Amino acid sequence: MIVVTGATGNIGRSLVGQLLAEGAPVRxxxxxxxxxxxPAGAEVIRxxxxxxxxxxxxxxxxxxxxLNLAAGGGGAAASAVEAAVKAGVRRIVLNSxxxxxxxxxxxxxxxxRMHGAVESAVRASGLEWTFVRGGAYAANALQWAQEIRETGVVRDPHPRATTSAVHEDDLAAVATVALLDGTGAHTGKAYVVTxxxxxxxxxxxxxxxxxxxRPTxxxxxxxxxxxxxxATPSLPKETLLELFxxxxxxVGTAAPVTDTVRHITGRPARTFEQWVQDHAADFR
Ligand SMILES: NC(=O)c1ccc[n+]([C@@H]2O[C@H](COP(=O)([O-])OP(=O)(O)OC[C@H]3O[C@@H](n4cnc5c(N)ncnc54)[C@H](OP(=O)(O)O)[C@@H]3O)[C@@H](O)[C@H]2O)c1
Structure with missing residues (x-):
């Protein structure tokens, strides 16, 4: 049985589908x-x-x-690690x-700091672990959806900032391999996925x-x-300024690109264009 936190989120929903497709029982x-x-095949728990x-x-x-930090934040993730040890869970794959x-x-x-603290808690747990260290998500582009639908103009402080945006299906595919691995090959590995x-x-x-x-x-x-x-209560102005x-x-440098998706899943990483095709309805 594989337990998926953040199961309705970008990665989680894809992960539930991919695990079920592999025949794994999913909670x-x-x-x-x-x-x-x-999906009906998953045991959905509140x-x-x-x-x-x-x-x-x-x-x-x-x-x-x-384990996804998005599901409740760092304190929740640390408690989940403790609970996993007590419950006898063998392995944690951490979305880092x-x-x-x-x-x-x-x-x-x-x-x-935020992700590093949870990585430390997972390392210290004594459980088997794999870290999926994702680069910027292609799904971040959804923040532009309303502006693109309404005006075609995206307002942004750094138009030339670079990322090598990663498709949630690729993050989920790497996590699927690590969660279901029977060889130990992915234990103790931190994978940078772009x-x-x-x-x-x-x-x-x-x-x-x-x-x-349409023109954008x-x-x-x-x-x-x-x-x-x-700024929102969960993403205050100071945090946004640090992010900017x-x-x-x-700006002026190429974002790092890794070969992790191909190396772990055997398939090339999906392009940003493919991600947009998969989500085109959000922008129309
Ligand atoms: N965006 C990026 O570029 C980027 C890059 C690297 C790493 N990350 C990290 O990736 C994570 C985001 O992953 P994601 O995009 O897949 O997440 P997401 O789409 O934001 O989904 C998170 C899910 O967590 C669940 N959740 C929220 N609060 C919860 C709570 N208190 N208890 C239980 N479940 C809760 C929600 O499901 P329900 O509403 O159904 O409960 C939600 O669907 C963050 O930790 C972020 O730091 C992001």
């Missing part, structure tokens, strides 16, 4: 099973990861846990981030325009203005 966690719309008491029962009998570099001097931003090409935001927005058949462009706005407009400063450092 999919969500705060709201009635709205989850997960769980709020910020409530540690609810965790151990849902982990009992599981062989492996896919390319921001974690294994170099204490490099891990100086909040993304690295898309196949470095693109600027302007190039990404142009790809979206091409796929939906990026208009530069200040970091301050963007942070002011986009990180993006600024990528």
């Amino acid at each position: 999919a966690l969500t705060r709201d099973p009635d709205r989850a719309a997960l 769980a709020d990861l910020t409530d540690p008491a609810s965790l151990e029962p849902v982990l009992r009998g599981a062989d492996a846990l896919f 981030s390319i921001a974690v570099t294994d170099d204490p001097e490099g891990d100086d931003n909040f993304l690295a 898309g196949p090409e470095s693109l600027t935001r302007e190039e990404q927005v142009a790809v979206i325009g091409r796929v939906i058949g 462009r990026v208009e530069a706005i200040s970091e301050e203005q963007a942070a002011e407009e986009r 400063r990180l993006f600024a450092t990528t």
Whole structure:
């Protein structure tokens, strides 16, 4: 039995489908099973990861846990690791981030600190582990969907910032291999998983325009203005400004591209264009 946290999210939903396709029994966690719309083959269980008491029962009998920080945050993830040990789970595959570099001097931003802390908890658990250190998600482009639908103009502080956007299906495919591995080949490995090409935001927005058949462009706005407009209780202005400063450092450099997807799954990583084709309805 594989337990999937964040099962209704970008990676989780794809992962549940891929695990079921491999014939694995899946327990999919969500705060709201009635709205989850997960495949009938999955055992869909209500769980709020910020409530540690609810965790151990849902982990009992599981062989492996896919742990996503998005499901409740770092404190919830640390509690889930403890609960997994108590419940006798053998393996954790952690959804981590390319921001974690294994170099204490490099891990100086909040993304690295946030994911690095959970990696440390997983390492210290004594369980088998694999880290899926994803680069920027192609799904981040969904933040532009409304602007593209309404005006075709994306307002962004760093139009030339670069990422090698990774498709959620590829992150899920790597996680599937690690969760189901019977050879031990993926135990104790930290995989940096990226898309196949470095693109600027302007190039990404142009790809979206091409796929939906409408003109699109990026208009530069200040970091301050963007942070002011986009701040939410879970993503406050200061955090956004730190994120924008990180993006600024990528301008003029190609984002790193790894061969992990091909190496682990045997198939090439999906392009950003393919991701847009898979999500075109969101932008039309
Ligand atoms: N975006 C990037 O470029 C990037 C890059 C590297 C790493 N990451 C990391 O990847 C993660 C995001 O993954 P994702 O995009 O797959 O997530 P996502 O789409 O945001 O989905 C997260 C899921 O977590 C569930 N959830 C939220 N709070 C919960 C709680 N208290 N208890 C239980 N479940 C809860 C929600 O499901 P329900 O509503 O059904 O409960 C939600 O569907 C973050 O940790 C992020 O730091 C992101």
